[in-house]
Amino acid sequence: MSVSPNDGTDSAGKSAEIAAEQEYVSLLYGKLDAERELAERRLTEALRSGGSGPQAQAEREAATATHSDRLAQLSSVEQGLCFGRLDFSEGHDDDSPIYIGRLGLFDESDDYKPLLIDWRAPVSRPFYLATAASPDGVQRRRHIRTLTRRVVGVDDEILDLGSAGSSDHLGLAGEAALLAALEQRRTGAMSDIVATIQAEQDRIIRADLSGVMVVQGGPGTGKTAVALHRAAFLLYTYRRQLDTRGVLVVGPNSTFLRYIGQVLPSLGETGVLLSTVGELFPGLAATGADSPEAAEIKGRLAMVDVLTAAVRDRQTVPDEALEILVEGEVLTLDRGVCERAREKARGTLKPHNLARRVFLDRLLDALAEQSVQRLESVVLDNVPDIPLAEDESDDGDLLDARDLATIRQELAEDPTVLTALNGLWPKITPQELLSDLLTSPERLDSATRGHLADDERDVLLRLPGSLWTPADVPLLDELAELLGEDDTAIRARRAQREREDRAYAEGVLDILDQDEEIFDEERIRVSDVLDADLLAERQDAASGLTAAQRAAQDRTWTFGHVIVDEAQELSQMDWRILMRRCPSRSMTIVGDVSQTGSPAGTSSWGGVLDRYVADRWRLRELTVNYRTPAEIMNLAAGVLAEIDPELRAPTSVRETGEQPWQRPVPRADVAGEIRSIVDVELAGVEGGTVAVLVPADLEGSLSAELAGAGGTTAEDDNPRVSVLTVDRAKGLEFDAVVVVAPDEVVAESARGLNDLYVALTRATKRLGIVHTGPRMGALSGAENGR
Numbered sequence: 098m099s100v101s102p103n104d105g106t107d108s109a110g111k112s113a114e115i116a117a118e119q120e121y122v123s124l125l126y127g128k129l130d131a132e133r134e135l136a137e138r139r140l141t142e143a144l145r146s147g148g149s150g151p152q153a154q155a156e157r158e159a160a161t162a163t164h165s166d167r168l169a170q171l172s173s174v175e176q177g178l179c180f181g182r183l184d185f186s187e188g189h190d191d192d193s194p195i196y197i198g199r200l201g202l203f204d205e206s207d208d209y210k211p212l213l214i215d216w217r218a219p220v221s222r223p224f225y226l227a228t229a230a231s232p233d234g235v236q237r238r239r240h241i242r243t244l245t246r247r248v249v250g251v252d253d254e255i256l257d258l259g260s261a262g263s264s265d266h267l268g269l270a271g272e273a274a275l276l277a278a279l280e281q282r283r284t285g286a287m288s289d290i291v292a293t294i295q296a297e298q299d300r301i302i303r304a305d306l307s308g309v310m311v312v313q314g315g316p317g318t319g320k321t322a323v324a325l326h327r328a329a330f331l332l333y334t335y336r337r338q339l340d341t342r343g344v345l346v347v348g349p350n351s352t353f354l355r356y357i358g359q360v361l362p363s364l365g366e367t368g369v370l371l372s373t374v375g376e377l378f379p380g381l382a383a384t385g386a387d388s389p390e391a392a393e394i395k396g397r398l399a400m401v402d403v404l405t406a407a408v409r410d411r412q413t414v415p416d417e418a419l420e421i422l423v424e425g426e427v428l429t430l431d432r433g434v435c436e437r438a439r440e441k442a443r444g445t446l447k448p449h450n451l452a453r454r455v456f457l458d459r460l461l462d463a464l465a466e467q468s469v470q471r472l473e474s475v476v477l478d479n480v481p482d483i484p485l486a487e488d489e490s491d492d493g494d495l496l497d498a499r500d501l502a503t504i505r506q507e508l509a510e511d512p513t514v515l516t517a518l519n520g521l522w523p524k525i526t527p528q529e530l531l532s533d534l535l536t537s538p539e540r541l542d543s544a545t546r547g548h549l550a551d552d553e554r555d556v557l558l559r560l561p562g563s564l565w566t567p568a569d570v571p572l573l574d575e576l577a578e579l580l581g582e583d584d585t586a587i588r589a590r591r592a593q594r595e596r597e598d599r600a601y602a603e604g605v606l607d608i609l610d611q612d613e614e615i616f617d618e619e620r621i622r623v624s625d626v627l628d629a630d631l632l633a634e635r636q637d638a639a640s641g642l643t644a645a646q647r648a649a650q651d652r653t654w655t656f657g658h659v660i661v662d663e664a665q666e667l668s669q670m671d672w673r674i675l676m677r678r679c680p681s682r683s684m685t686i687v688g689d690v691s692q693t694g695s696p697a698g699t700s701s702w703g704g705v706l707d708r709y710v711a712d713r714w715r716l717r718e719l720t721v722n723y724r725t726p727a728e729i730m731n732l733a734a735g736v737l738a739e740i741d742p743e744l745r746a747p748t749s750v751r752e753t754g755e756q757p758w759q760r761p762v763p764r765a766d767v768a769g770e771i772r773s774i775v776d777v778e779l780a781g782v783e784g785g786t787v788a789v790l791v792p793a794d795l796e797g798s799l800s801a802e803l804a805g806a807g808g809t810t811a812e813d814d815n816p817r818v819s820v821l822t823v824d825r826a827k828g829l830e831f832d833a834v835v836v837v838a839p840d841e842v843v844a845e846s847a848r849g850l851n852d853l854y855v856a857l858t859r860a861t862k863r864l865g866i867v868h869t870g871p872r873m874g875a876l877s878g879a880e881n882g883r
């Protein structure tokens with residue numbers, strides 16, 4: 098147990114404190130068990146509940162979903178249920194301590210007295226913000242450390258007047274607990290930081306929902322952790338708004354999403370969609386890879402013009418007159434008629450597939466008229482003059498409007514006519530158009546003229562059958578907008594689903610009304626935040642899907658809030674797809690412009706955002722590095738200075754006494770030596786993780802050499818030893834990092850120094866550098882050896 102120097106607790110006193118906290122924590126777990134049993138019982142009853150028919154089925158599904166969600170939430174908070182306690186100074190509104198944990202628990206038998214307060218509730222805030230200088234009524238902040246359900250320690254800070262000194266120069270809250278958390282071995286999966294959130298992080302996590310907030314921070318400053326805790330906070334605080342539309346968290350790649358995947362469930366939140374930009378086009382797997390040059394060009398805003406041109410290129414008119422053979426007769430569409438039809442269709446400003454109807458209508462009118470004239474002249478040539486009856490006038494027309502409509506209809510169904518008209522203005526999907534464009538030199542040449550240089554155009558050309566790439570996805574999304582789709586059938590399906598959802602929602606509320614075990618207060622709480630409309634939107638009755646799951650299947654879904662991590666890597670086209678998913682512009686954007694590796698990425702937030710929100714975005718900064726020890730940051734700072742002497746590295750929160758090492762190894766020998774190098778690092782991190790960060794062309798050979806190292810198998814989701822290129826290591830962290838051939842890492846990318854900076858800052862404890870070429874000046878601070 099650690100205590101602040103002035104709390105005067107002796108060893109027997111500490112044991113007594115731990116025992117007292119154990120008693121309370123056991124009571125909380127008892128309450129958790131009771132809640133769990135209740136949810137289980139309700140779930141079983143719901144599953145068993147009889148009745149067939151749609152209403153009964155909707156009710157059963159509703160109740161099952163509600164109780165399963167509750168059960169999942171109660172199970173997710175088992176580890177570290179309670180982690181904090183606040184005692185207030187005399188005269189404060191609260192004279193008894195409050196306990197802070199992963200969710201709220203109440204004592205129904207004592208007027209719903211709070212037993213445990215959710216960390217997101219406003220009353221919990223002083224736990225994260227109070228300092229000795231500004232105690233906010235807090236006399237003592239206590240971190241309670243538990244292992245399973247056992248209290249193993251308490252860390253106290255006395256904050257009331259006269260106790261200054263419990264926070265150091267970085268203004269850390271709960272320093273002992275924080276340092277203990279940071280010293281933990283990494284497992285390969287990110288953990289939550291709910292017990293040790295720091296004040297500058299808390300202010301970002303709890304910021305308002307609306308508007309665009311950019312969080313800029315150097316490596317290890319907790320940007321990812323803050324982004325995820327913000328998602329949990331927003332879902333708790335703005336549940337009503339966000340449950341219906343969902344929250345989207347965007348990360349750079351699937352390795353990263355796996356790494357962060359457990360954080361939100363551990364905070365009891367499962368309603369968030371985690372996705373890369375490349376996964377935002379439902380039904381399409383972007384498994385291919387572009388060259389960096391192609392990815393950069395595809396990411397440019399100029400691609401909007403290229404795609405617009407490519408769509409217009411599919412709206413053609415014949416060079417000469419177009420002749421169509423219909424039932425032995427040749428009908429002719431001359432260029433002028435087609436041009437006028439095209440202008441009319443384009444003039445509607447509808448997307449291509451919807452404007453097509455206008456184009457076809459015009460041409461069918463023209464064909465039908467021709468056909469009628471043809472028929473009339475045949476009739477007139479062959480039939481002798483018949484005198485008019487008294488009530489007839491001679492307007493020259495033998496066929497009336499109904500005949501014209503019939504002829505038009507026949508033409509519209511004639512396969513030859515359809516083929517001819519489709520040839521001029523085809524109905525086309527985004528996939529068909531993009532694939533045709535990127536595999537046809539002629540189409541590419543036409544669409545890129547005036548927008549890309551010839552050599553840039555050539556970079557885009559690819560072979561038919563190539564895999565889709567992540568950089569294709571924003572282009573497909575853009576095309577989906579430009580092309581549009583005839584959505585009559587979709588709208589009918591949606592209306593049907595809304596009717597079902599409404600029936601479902603009413604069912605849920607009925608069940609809550611009938612359930613006698615739900616206490617009145619609880620009923621009030623539920624109906625306070627839910628009504629049938631809200632519930633109907635929230636849950637898909639037909640499929641039992643949540644908003645996040647429905648969003649994953651719907652390209653046109655718009656989210657209540659979008660959080661973007663490693664946002665500096667996104668291209669201009671990526672931003673367009675994200676802005677389309679978030680018309681409310683309620684966004685949290687986290688990143689570090691010093692770490693941009695992608696040539697399509699950004700080095701200025703304004704450069705990206707001004708286009709969408711002018712200057713109405715706010716910037717917050719994180720300044721303390723929780724990951725990388727000072728010894729490693731000193732070395733990394735040299736690289737940062739080479740990137741831009743104006744940039745400042747974040748301040749490390751701890752030192753390890755372990756200097757980074759460097760050693761030369763001839764390139765040909767690296768494969769032979771890497772295993773012994775990694776073995777030393779594995780021993781140094783005692784069960785922690787090791788990453789070997791390499792230039793692309795060493796990845797395969799070194800992975801093969803290190804197969805099985807540290808007991809890692811190919812199926813491991815969280816391997817102890819990983820061999821990665823820098824772009825795949827982005828956002829991740831490891832206990833020890835070995836950077837191989839840093840000069841090649843720098844040389845192989847347009848932003849090579851940024852990549853090196855990222856590589857050096859992945860380590861939580863140890864860093865080694867293996868030079869295969871000349872030593873780099875910026876790394877001269879590392880010690881020779883190993």
Ligand SMILES: Nc1ncnc2c1ncn2[C@@H]1O[C@H](COP(=O)(O)OP(=O)(O)OP(=O)(O)O)[C@@H](O)[C@H]1O
Pocket residue numbers: 275278279288289290293294295298314315316317318319320321322323689692723724827828829830858
């Ligand atoms: N308040 C905190 N308490 C405990 N651990 C923290 C805290 N803040 C950050 N960390 C830890 O610091 C490490 C770095 O955090 P994170 O990955 O979120 O940083 P980042 O800013 O996204 O880094 P990068 O830009 O380098 O990817 C993680 O292990 C995270 O859990």
